Amino acid sequence: MEDIASLVRPEIYAMRPYTSARVEGDQSARIHLDANENPYAPFPGGPEQEGLNRYPEPQPASLLSRFSEIYGLPVEQIFLSRGADESIDLLVRGFCAAGRDGILITPPTFVMYETAAEIQGARVCRVPLVPGSFQLDVDAMLAACDADQRIKLVFVCSPNNPTTNAMERASVLRLAAELRGRAMVVVDELYVDYSGRPSLAREIADQPNLVVVRSLSKEYSLAGERCGITLGHPEVIGVLRRIMPPYPLTVTAIRAIDAAISPAGIAYGRRNIARVVAERERVREALLRLPAVIDVLVSDANFLLLRTEEPRRLCAAMAEQGIKLRDRSSVIEGAVRVSIGTPSENDEFLRAFELCAPN
Numbered sequence: 440m441e442d443i444a445s446l447v448r449p450e451i452y453a454m455r456p457y458t459s460a461r462v463e464g465d466q467s468a469r470i471h472l473d474a475n476e477n478p479y480a481p482f483p484g485g486p487e488q489e490g491l492n493r494y495p496e497p498q499p500a501s502l503l504s505r506f507s508e509i510y511g512l513p514v515e516q517i518f519l520s521r522g523a524d525e526s527i528d529l530l531v532r533g534f535c536a537a538g539r540d541g542i543l544i545t546p547p548t549f550v551m552y553e554t555a556a557e558i559q560g561a562r563v564c565r566v567p568l569v570p571g572s573f574q575l576d577v578d579a580m581l582a583a584c585d586a587d588q589r590i591k592l593v594f595v596c597s598p599n600n601p602t603t604n605a606m607e608r609a610s611v612l613r614l615a616a617e618l619r620g621r622a623m624v625v626v627d628e629l630y631v632d633y634s635g636r637p638s639l640a641r642e643i644a645d646q647p648n649l650v651v652v653r654s655l656s657k658e659y660s661l662a663g664e665r666c667g668i669t670l671g672h673p674e675v676i677g678v679l680r681r682i683m684p685p686y687p688l689t690v691t692a693i694r695a696i697d698a699a700i701s702p703a704g705i706a707y708g709r710r711n712i713a714r715v716v717a718e719r720e721r722v723r724e725a726l727l728r729l730p731a732v733i734d735v736l737v738s739d740a741n742f743l744l745l746r747t748e749e750p751r752r753l754c755a756a757m758a759e760q761g762i763k764l765r766d767r768s769s770v771i772e773g774a775v776r777v778s779i780g781t782p783s784e785n786d787e788f789l790r791a792f793e794l795c796a797p798n
């Protein structure tokens with residue numbers, strides 16, 4: 440796609456990507472003496488260690504075909520990374536030349552977009568979410584892109600961390616349509632399955648400058664194994680494959696992902712998502728009854744954002760009770776972010792909150 444290629448850093452097409460032994464040559468060979476691996480299993484050598492002495496497949500075909508069924512996109516439109524964080528980093532590196540190109544973000548939002556841009560030396564343009572509703576200010580975002588033609592990536596977090604709300608679908612689609620050929624719209628959908636709303640991934644067919652980032656961390660309980668999924672036009676996926684680390688996923692991660700996305704694994708994940716969603720509503724209602732709570736936003740994610748008079752003191756007092764919350768009052772006045780735990784963790788949280796919060 441002509442449109443997308445013109446947005447990619449030309450250096451990325453000019454360079455020759457690294458090819459590992461795991462990609463070059465016949466992978467079904469009987470004896471592998473091509474990658475300088477140690478032929479013995481690592482300590483202590485039990486069945487769980489089997490295969491750890493070998494380099495993994497960079498983009499495992501079995502996982503790609505399963506994700507293709509799950510997301511309804513061909514494998515050429517899917518890229519697997521070591522967490523969504525790595526995907527964000529690679530997108531910035533692939534599209535933004537240091538000192539020349541920029542990204543657009545909509546604060547208050549996930550901080551990693553800005554961090555990735557700073558590491559790359561890309562400029563950061565900020566168009567705040569509409570106060571109160573925390574929705575996208577599409578007109579202002581388009582005006583910012585008009586004013587700065589070197590904005591290559593527009594990051595939209597939906598549902599947004601930390602404000603908990605999903606962005607209006609029509610706004611994101613309008614943004615993508617208006618920016619087609621000028622910038623990519625990257626939609627971070629890390630919490631979308633908690634929202635009950637459909638992913639925007641199916642819209643990529645009509646909006647080739649749309650990129651959707653998913654992850655198994657928040658929805659499918661695999662934060663510790665690191666698995667991000669990027670869905671996009673084959674040209675975008677091709678760019679990510681050119682610049683990815685040689686082996687983004689470890690052998691153990693591939694095994695854990697394989698189990699988590701099996702039909703039984705997905706069913707198990709969905710049950711847990713439903714449990715968290717039910718708890719989210721229960722905790723929100725309980726918090727709203729407490730005098731120290733000013734408000735709690737309606738959440739489309741697996742966390743709540745509450746506002747209180749003394750957020751810092753509250754977080755410190757809760758920490759003394761062994762309960763760690765995230766003070767977000769530096770970005771939203773009075774805001775504290777709380778993840779939804781198990782029912783008993785949530786009960787403990789609510790009990791401690793009543794003790795700690797000033798009335």
Ligand SMILES: *Cc1c(COP(=O)(O)O)cnc(C)c1O
Nearest residue numbers: 522523524549600629654656667
């Ligand atoms: C947690 C989080 C990420 C990072 O996810 P990983 O897949 O664990 O790297 C990305 N975006 C948002 C909005 C997050 O909250």
